[in-house]
Amino acid sequence: MDLLVTTAARNPELVPLLGDFSPWPTFMLQDQISPLYYADARTAWPEHVLIAVDRDRPDRLVASGYSVPFHWDDDPDAPLPAGGWDEVIRNATLDRLAGRRGNLVSALEISVRPDLRGTGLSSTMLAAMRANAAESGFGTLVAPVRPNAKHHRPKEPVADYAARLRADGLPEDPWLRVHVRAGGVIAGVSVRAMTIAGTLAEWRAWTGLPFDTTGPVEVPGALVPVHCDTAHDHAVYCEPCVWVRHRLD
Numbered sequence: 210m211d212l213l214v215t216t217a218a219r220n221p222e223l224v225p226l227l228g229d230f231s232p233w234p235t236f237m238l239q240d241q242i243s244p245l246y247y248a249d250a251r252t253a254w255p256e257h258v259l260i261a262v263d264r265d266r267p268d269r270l271v272a273s274g275y276s277v278p279f280h281w282d283d284d285p286d287a288p289l290p291a292g293g294w295d296e297v298i299r300n301a302t303l304d305r306l307a308g309r310r311g312n313l314v315s316a317l318e319i320s321v322r323p324d325l326r327g328t329g330l331s332s333t334m335l336a337a338m339r340a341n342a343a344e345s346g347f348g349t350l351v352a353p354v355r356p357n358a359k360h361h362r363p364k365e366p367v368a369d370y371a372a373r374l375r376a377d378g379l380p381e382d383p384w385l386r387v388h389v390r391a392g393g394v395i396a397g398v399s400v401r402a403m404t405i406a407g408t409l410a411e412w413r414a415w416t417g418l419p420f421d422t423t424g425p426v427e428v429p430g431a432l433v434p435v436h437c438d439t440a441h442d443h444a445v446y447c448e449p450c451v452w453v454r455h456r457l458d
């Protein structure tokens with residue numbers, strides 16, 4: 210494949226391809242914070258939105274990568290936001306409203322077209338995101354990583370899961386492994402990186418599950434159980450993440 214990885218700023222004519230595919234289950238699209246970024250990422254932060262296409266088939270999206278500058282303590286010993294992904298988007302939005310430029314870049318998402326997965330494209334996209342942040346003058350890229358095999362172990366606390374290593378010392382989780390191999394360092398976890406709350410009728414519609422018993426519910430694709438409360442007619446999902454810090458200099 211003759212791959213072009215560019216930004217929405219450099220190649221605005223490719224922007225309509227974004228959204229060509231969605232890798233997320235319906236319940237993941239209900240986060241109340243994410244529209245603050247996604248509603249206008251392409252116009253507000255176009256230099257931090259990566260678009261990958263095959264030059265021989267420029268009509269389809271191969272992969273996308275979303276990132277955003279935000280203001281935070283760049284001391285490598287300082288904890289990264291306890292509110293994970295949601296807090297990055299909230300802070301980036303507040304920075305923008307205040308006319309402030311963030312001092313760190315945070316990755317928000319890298320997605321590869323389903324039929325092209327397993328061919329190494331995720332490392333290419335992460336390398337491009339690192340290079341893009343460095344070229345834009347940033348010394349650090351952080352990532353509230355959604356470990357992509359955690360849903361196979363929903364009952365395991367995220368800190369224990371993040372600590373699972375293979376015999377070669379790399380993380381067991383494939384997506385965390387890509388980050389560490391690229392030079393990232395695991396810098397902690399957040400247990401509330403994204404919060405999704407809904408009535409039981411909403412959760413039934415999002416998942417097709419009954420949500421008729423109080424207690425934890427395992428939802429396909431969810432990294433931890435969803436907490437269901439039939440007496441009060443709501444269920445809440447607190448998605449965890451693993452913070453990874455990439456120094457770029």
Ligand SMILES: CC(C)(COP(=O)(O)OP(=O)(O)OC[C@H]1O[C@@H](n2cnc3c(N)ncnc32)[C@H](O)[C@@H]1OP(=O)(O)O)[C@@H](O)C(=O)NCCC(=O)NCCS
Pocket residue numbers: 232317318319320321322325326327328329330331332354355357383384386387
């Ligand atoms: C996560 C994702 C970006 C990985 O992209 P990819 O191009 O398929 O991954 P790669 O081919 O680069 O492989 C990366 C690692 O995952 C492993 N891997 C790939 N597919 C796998 C699978 N189905 N099961 C287990 N491991 C897998 C690879 O072996 C590789 O590890 P290794 O280099 O140590 O062997 C892709 O699956 C995706 O878009 N998922 C949906 C969105 C998402 O979850 N993004 C990440 C959070 S934002």
